[in-house]
Amino acid sequence: MKQQIINLVKMALAEDIGSGDVTSIAFIPETAKSQGRILTRKSAIVAGLSVVKEIFRQIDTDVLVTPRSENGTLLSSGETILELEGPSRSLLLGERVALNFLGKLMGIATLTHSYVEAVAGTDVIILDTRKMTPGWRLLEKEAVKAGGGKNHRMGLFDAVLVKDNHLASLGSDQFSTLPAIIQQCRFHHPEIKIELEADTLEQVRFFLNIKEVNSILLDNMSLDEMREAVLMRNDKASSVRLEASGGITLENIRSVAKTGIDEISLGALTHSAPWTDLSMEIY
Template sequence: MDAAASALIDAALAEDIGPGDVTSEYFVPEDRQVRALLVAREEGCLAGVEVAAEVFRRVDPAIDVQVLLTDGSRVSAGAHVLIADGPARGILTAERTALNFLQRLSGVATATRRYVDAVAETSARILDTRKTTPGWRLLEKAAVLAGGGTNHRMGLYDRAMVKDNHLVAEHDPASLQDAIRRLKETHPEVEVELEADELEQVEAFLALEGVDHILLDNMSLEELRKAVALRGDHPRPLLEASGGVTLETVQGIAETGVDFVSVGAITHSVMALDLALDFVELEVS
């Protein structure tokens, strides 16, 4: 279990349980054993299954968890995701936290899969963004991968992304070229991406050395096609379309020939996947 995910599990359980689960303690017999089936209530794509399983184990090591479906699995209503056998108290205490992780992350994977399916007939790939839940970035970006998407940068440290607000302070081509050169000398592994709002900027950025990506922000389909034509047959820089992308518009954007389409909605505006825990009481021998 990744250290960041492990810390999130601990924090979530502490938040929910506090000094103790008074409902289970007073209303559920200590020796009651149950089987709980984690079931999908709707069609979707799973992510966070191992995180949910770890929640049960961490609440009570006596809970035996069998993972039936892994991250990236497509499910329909009625599909069994995992089985938890053991003390009823522990399973009930873990239930909501486990579901919170799994429903949220599966919502991200499901949304991503819909966008990936929409551009399946093109060569474009779906990118996520940094518009993630604070503290959940690694988990949500893993969910994007489970849904068939591609991760953009993880943070401010692994790609230089020069956007319009940065260009307000420094937009002279010679100064930009000097900044790119200095960055590449110090951090040769870090890629450089420049944001363009107009085709004139695309032309200017194509003339610079060391540019790995150009972000085509809020451009029309015609402008996107022209930007692709400006690059010609050169493999770099890669072109990323962004801005107001929806399921209704993503295919048309991808068909312009861009390499990537970034979609903030797959992490910041998703619906949790409907999942539930169904209990089966076991006989005590």
Template sequence: MNPHVEQLIDMALAEDIGDGDVTSEYFVPANKMARAFMLVKEDGVVAGLDVVEAVFKKVDSDIVVKRLLPEGSRVTVGARPMEISGSARSLLTAERTALNFMQRLSGIATKTAQFVAETKDAKAEILDTRKTTPGWRLLEKMAVVAGGGTNHRMGLYDRAMVKDNHLVAEGGLELLQKSIKQLKQDKPGVEVEMEADRLEQVEAFLQMEGVDYILLDNMTNEQMAEAVSMRGSHDKPKLEASGGVVLDRVSSIASTGVDFISVGAITHSAVALDISLEFVEL
């Protein structure tokens, strides 16, 4: 388990449990054992199983967790992705934190899968963005992959993304080219993406060395198709559509021939998937 994710789990449990689960302590016998299932209550894609297991194990290492479905499984109402057994007190103490993680991450995986399904007949891949819940980025990007999507950069450190705000200072293409060459020299593994909101910018960026991606920002489908045509038969730089991407439009965007479509909504607007913990008789 990633140390950052472990820290996040510790924080979530501390937030919920505080100095003790008074309900379980006073109303559930200490020696009572229990068995429960994660129960899916609406169609979707499940994600976050590693985290859920870690939550239960953090509360009580004697809890037995059995996965019945793999990460990223498409599920329908009534599916049981996981079985958990052990001390009833421990299961009840961990329940809400485990569900919070699983519902949120499964919601992201489900929304991602919806966008992926709309682009299945095109080459375009669905990308996430940095529009994530603070502290949850690693988990939410894992959920995007579970839903069939692809991760964009993790943060400011693993790809240079030169947007309009970075171009406010005058300097022209010559200074841009110099900066790209310096970056490639200092950090050979870091890719460069240039944002273009006009076809004239696309044309200019296509002539530059070291540009790995061009982001087509809030362009019409016709403009994006023209950008693809301008690139010709080359497969680089890759072209990424961004801005105004909604489910009803994503199929038509993919048909323009772009390589990637970034969608902030798959993380910042995903609705939690309805999942509960269902206790059964031993």
């Protein structure tokens, strides 16, 4: 378990528990033991199991957490995600925090699964973006993978992605100076991916002539523009991958996939995923 996640769980528990669960202390004997389960109230993809284990580990090592499913599993409404056993007060201390983490992460996994299913039968890969909850990036990216998607770059450090603001910083000389800058990026970072964002087909045509480029992001292009970009890529630099992004929904994603592009990145996977409705039953 990464220290970042351990710290996130610690913070979540501290803000919820505070000085103690005054209700459980009043109603439940300190020595009481219980069993319980967490179940889904709707069809959903499982994600976040390791976080629940960490939540209850921090609360009470006497709590036993037993998963009854695996990350990436599609469950129907009413099915059990995991079972719990231990001190009753401890189970209730972790209830809301566990449901919050699971609900959010399973929501991301489930939405990702919907997009993956929408492009089934094509070779298109569904990618996430950096539009994520601060502090939750590792968890949210794992949830995307649980839903069948793949991760784009983790941050600013593990890939070169030249966007419009980077190009704007070059002023009117961007076309003449960009190839040399990209060559320097490859020299200093020989192993990492280099991707350039294109808003126009003119940019796509130019970027395809820079041999160090691995991928071109087609930003908010129409279906016809994407098809034209694919034809240019196939003719000039067949090894360059094309990624589509911007304005893509479940309603139009299959049409985008059929243009011949290789990848589709969606911020919605993480910033707009509805939480999964979950419940914890104690018995």
